[in-house]
Amino acid sequence: NAGVTQTPKFQVLKTGQSMTLQCAQDMNHEYMSWYRQDPGMGLRLIHYSVGAGITDQGEVPNGYNVSRSTTEDFPLRLLSAAPSQTSVYFCASSYSFSNYGYTFGSGTRLTVV
Amino acid sequence: AQSVTQLGSHVSVSEGALVLLRCNYSSSVPPYLFWYVQYPNQGLQLLLKYTTGATLVKGINGFEAEFKKSETSFHLTKPSAHMSDAAEYFCAVSDRGGGGSQGNLIFGKGTKLSVKP
Numbered sequence: 001n002a003g004v005t006q007t008p009k010f011q012v013l014k015t016g017q018s019m020t021l022q023c024a025q026d027m028n029h030e031y032m033s034w035y036r037q038d039p040g041m042g043l044r045l046i047h048y049s050v051g052a053g054i055t056d057q058g059e060v061p062n063g064y065n066v067s068r069s070t071t072e073d074f075p076l077r078l079l080s081a082a083p084s085q086t087s088v089y090f091c092a093s094s095y096s097f098s099n100y101g102y103t104f105g106s107g108t109r110l111t112v113v
Numbered sequence: 114a115q116s117v118t119q120l121g122s123h124v125s126v127s128e129g130a131l132v133l134l135r136c137n138y139s140s141s142v143p144p145y146l147f148w149y150v151q152y153p154n155q156g157l158q159l160l161l162k163y164t165t166g167a168t169l170v171k172g173i174n175g176f177e178a179e180f181k182k183s184e185t186s187f188h189l190t191k192p193s194a195h196m197s198d199a200a201e202y203f204c205a206v207s208d209r210g211g212g213g214s215q216g217n218l219i220f221g222k223g224t225k226l227s228v229k230p
Contacts, residue, residue, distance in 0.1 A: 004156075033217065040122065042203060042222040043157075058217065090156055101147060102218060104156035 002026050006091050006105035013081040013112045021076040021108050023091030031094040032074040033102070036060065036087040043090065049074055081112045115140045117206050119221035127229045132176075132191040134224050136204030139185060146187040147205040147218065148178055157203065163187065174198070199228045 007022045025032065033048035045058030049068040063085060065077040074093075078085060088109050092102035120135040138144060145164050149157040161172025168180040174197075178189045187204060204221040 035220075040222060043220040045217055045219075048217060092157075101159040101162050102157075104149075104158070106156045107154075 004091055004093050004103050004105035006089075006108050008108060009106065010109050011111070013078070013110065015081060015083060015112060017081050018077070018079050019081065021078075021089055021091075021110070023074045023076065023105060024072050025074075025091075025093040025103070026072065027093060027095070027103065028071060029093035029095050029103070030071065031096065032068070033058070033092050034064070034066065034074070034076045035090045035092065037090060037107075038087050046076065046089075078110075081110075083112045086110060086112045115144065115206050115219050117204050117219055117221035119202075119204050119224050121224055122222065123225045123227070125227040125229060126194045128196055129193050132189070132194045132198065132226065134189040134202050134204075134226065136178075136187045136189065136221060137185055138187065138204075138206045140206060143182065145207040145216075146178075146180060147207070148172065148176070148187075148189050149203045149205060149220075150174075151201045151203065151223075153200075160189070160202070194226075194228045196228050196230065199226055201225045 004025045030051045034046040035043040037043050044060045047066040049055045055066050088107050090107050091105040094100045094102045116139045118137045147162045148160040150160050151157045161170050163170050163180045171177045176191045201223045203223045205218045207216050207218050
């Protein structure tokens with residue numbers, strides 16, 4: 001099993017550019033989420049999904065869009081990148097959103113210049 | 114609203130010494146509690162979790178944590194530190210869902226553990 005796969009691992013964007021961070025899992029997990037990690041801030045929830053076709057906002061959703069057309073995939077879109085979005089992004093999935101524990105991807109390190 | 118406080122952003126111990134990483138939470142209902150470890154340039158890995166039952170939970174790599182409801186704490190311990198334990202550790206809390214809550218994980222800011230030879 002591959003677990004949670006994130007692509008790309010590294011990306012440099014110019015301010016105003018758009019891009020999509022990809023996340024795929026092969027564990028048939030219903031719950032998927034996106035976090036950003038910044039130094040001294042821990043992980044903050046951006047968006048999450050409890051199943052195909054169902055998404056909702058987390059703590060820091062501004063500037064990001066998501067959709068969930070299949071159980072396996074949960075892409076994160078940056079519509080117009082800003083330097084404040086420079087961060088490490090983690091995708092996670094879980095069988096149950098509450099008590100099962102998440103499986104994390106290896107992260108995407110994004111720099112916006 | 115739930116929150117997690119990890120005391121000490123950086124903890125340094127000698128190899129063989131006790132490791133104690135502190136975590137306190139605030140929650141209106143008995144929560145689910147987790148510890149994750151992150152090695153450099155990697156994702157997070159689940160160390161252990163408390164959901165129900167025994168309040169002392171054992172995890173991987175010799176770590177354990179005790180849920181103390183009266184103190185709203187879930188401190189992580191290991192009797193003897195090893196060089197390979199050097200990493201960043203995150204405490205996280207989740208409510209049990211329902212009533213409009215989705216039970217998302219809320220993370221603390223992390224504690225970086227250094228192990229001196």
